[in-house]
Amino acid sequence: MDRFVILSGCSGGGKSTLLEALRRRGHHVIEEPGRRIVTQELDSxxxxxxxxDATAFVRRAIDVSLADRKAAAKLPGIIFFDRGLIDAASALQKLTGEPALTTYGQSHRYNGHVFLTPPWPEIYVGDRERRHDVSEAITEYDRLTVDYPALGYQVHILPKIGVEERADFVRSVLGLS
Structure with a gap:
């Protein structure tokens, strides 16, 4: 769906901060499925x-992402997704060899512009939900830089600049400025 815009990339690269800036500018934002799942699983x-159980985790992320898409379809305007279905499908395919990218990536489209946060070790911080180190985050980022273009998305690597300038960059690419 053309109104659904993915922000993905390297874990700890500033996605959440950027999404909050876009929310303050009046855009709808869908929080990262993985963080929601981890919080729920830790609490329960x-x-x-x-x-x-990485496979169970990414299967749940796919289910949550599909539900997020359905709920977001009822919202007006551009909706920014913090990661989502393609990221989960990429992870499932890596873990199991299932053709998840083809299965989900072709039938559930997003806006043709995808924004990726590059590795930014200077701002990377682990926490209760983010227990992997920066090298694992970079490995995931490298996989996504291949998987999104393979599905026909135009990838934009976000510059390492202030959050408001990043928000301006995203809005400019989308023709919202």
């Missing part, structure tokens, strides 16, 4: 965690 003692 569940095991669908990337460091416990």
């Amino acid at each position: 003692g569940g095991s669908a965690l990337p460091w416990v």
